Amino acid sequence: MSPAIRAPLLSNQEPSSSSSSSPESHGSFLGAVFNISTSIVGAGIMSIPAAFKVLGVIPSLSIIVIIAWLSNVSAGFLMKSTLAGESTTYAGVMKESFGKPGSVAVQIVSMVVTFGSMIIFSIIIGDVISGDEKSGIIHLGLLQEWFGSHWWNTRFFGLLFIFIFLLLPLCLCRRVERLALSSAISFLLALLFVVISSVLAIIALVQGKTKNPRLFPELNNGGVSFFNLSTASPVIVTAFTFHFNVHPVGFELKDPLNVLSATRISVILCATIYAATGLFCYLLFGDSTMTDVLMNFDQSTNSSIGSLVNDVVRLSYSIHLMLVFPLLNFSLRASLDELLFPTRPSLVKDNERFFGLTFPLLISCFLAAIAIPDIWYFFQFLGSTSTVSIAFIFPAAIVLRNVNGISTLREKIVASVMLVLAVATSIIAISTNIYSFTTTEEI
Numbered sequence: 001m002s003p004a005i006r007a008p009l010l011s012n013q014e015p016s017s018s019s020s021s022s023p024e025s026h027g028s029f030l031g032a033v034f035n036i037s038t039s040i041v042g043a044g045i046m047s048i049p050a051a052f053k054v055l056g057v058i059p060s061l062s063i064i065v066i067i068a069w070l071s072n073v074s075a076g077f078l079m080k081s082t083l084a085g086e087s088t089t090y091a092g093v094m095k096e097s098f099g100k101p102g103s104v105a106v107q108i109v110s111m112v113v114t115f116g117s118m119i120i121f122s123i124i125i126g127d128v129i130s131g132d133e134k135s136g137i138i139h140l141g142l143l144q145e146w147f148g149s150h151w152w153n154t155r156f157f158g159l160l161f162i163f164i165f166l167l168l169p170l171c172l173c174r175r176v177e178r179l180a181l182s183s184a185i186s187f188l189l190a191l192l193f194v195v196i197s198s199v200l201a202i203i204a205l206v207q208g209k210t211k212n213p214r215l216f217p218e219l220n221n222g223g224v225s226f227f228n229l230s231t232a233s234p235v236i237v238t239a240f241t242f243h244f245n246v247h248p249v250g251f252e253l254k255d256p257l258n259v260l261s262a263t264r265i266s267v268i269l270c271a272t273i274y275a276a277t278g279l280f281c282y283l284l285f286g287d288s289t290m291t292d293v294l295m296n297f298d299q300s301t302n303s304s305i306g307s308l309v310n311d312v313v314r315l316s317y318s319i320h321l322m323l324v325f326p327l328l329n330f331s332l333r334a335s336l337d338e339l340l341f342p343t344r345p346s347l348v349k350d351n352e353r354f355f356g357l358t359f360p361l362l363i364s365c366f367l368a369a370i371a372i373p374d375i376w377y378f379f380q381f382l383g384s385t386s387t388v389s390i391a392f393i394f395p396a397a398i399v400l401r402n403v404n405g406i407s408t409l410r411e412k413i414v415a416s417v418m419l420v421l422a423v424a425t426s427i428i429a430i431s432t433n434i435y436s437f438t439t440t441e442e443i
Helices: 007-012 029-040 043-055 057-083 091-129 141-146 156-170 176-206 222-238 243-250 258-288 291-297 303-340 352-369 376-401 409-442
Strands: 131-135 138-139
Touching: 029 176, 029 243, 029 258, 029 303, 043 057, 043 258, 043 291, 057 091, 057 222, 057 243, 057 258, 057 376, 057 409, 091 131, 091 141, 091 156, 091 243, 091 303, 091 352, 091 376, 138 376, 141 303, 156 243, 156 303, 156 352, 176 243, 176 258, 176 303, 222 376, 222 409, 243 258, 243 303, 258 291, 291 303, 303 352, 376 409
Parallel strands: none
Antiparallel strands: 131 138
């Protein structure tokens, strides 16, 4: 699935130049699998069921398989080009291919994706824990449902507690391998969501409460429906963006090439989770499936068991996002440090730079989540180009540039197709966001 990497490429550099030389400093393969899997399965999983509703079951499953394959291939492109050169970072390999502008482009885009995702995660966590109010409708959070409304479970204090006592300790980990356990827990929570959704869907199916799912999309309203159809594919594309963590994870392993096997396993696992989530949630909620399927579980019910299940789903998902958050912060901090201090020694060994970057980033994210509780359009617009660029456009451009003369004809063909699909997806997503925004403004 990934491009072949010849053994001579390994002789160009040591397995890991970003960590100490002692054997104990190397990360584990299983930890790499969990860290990459957690990087993939973020908030995007909640939009997959809506894609199934729009595209239909068969096209959705097909696109998940295709995008998963392309994501694995592009990660292979990155590592092959990296090991053929002198760099150990994404920005470094882009600098070798396109000079300083290339490295700056990767750093800025990576920071946009990671920081934007961290803010959105914080907003979702705040909504689940402390609730929110939109269009005059109050949605109670779990703390309000369980304990009533108090000053200590408002959005500000709820998020403040989470940032200080959970996110900060995890973000102070200086090696991504240290996050393997939290990533494993996060991944298991994602599996829990799939299990609960599948069990509920099977029970509803046995009871005859499910509706027949559409296998293919229906174009009933001409251009409007076709336009909606074109908006679903980018959702699946952005759900497979993990490439900003390939280098940090890979170069903590004894052999960086092992990250390709870890990536392949992670992509297969996550594609399976996405397919199961989309299918079972679509079976469960049918045409009432919302853009964020978590909102479907935020429904009042007369059954105490139903309320318990809804609470478990919402709480487990919010904890899942809390544990994904440190991985994004790790990549964001590394990109910012590489941009601001390109010639300084390793960030791990410099306390002043490490704390000087960690605390302002967390404070900025906290304040943004409190001050601007609804920024979906803003980050959807940025994500239309940034996530696609990181996952497909930049890796394909590196292969086609071929500064080290290692790209094969087959790889160039695949990279060309990948580049065309990525640009088309980006244009569709941007057009979609502009259309949705202008339509909302007119209404």
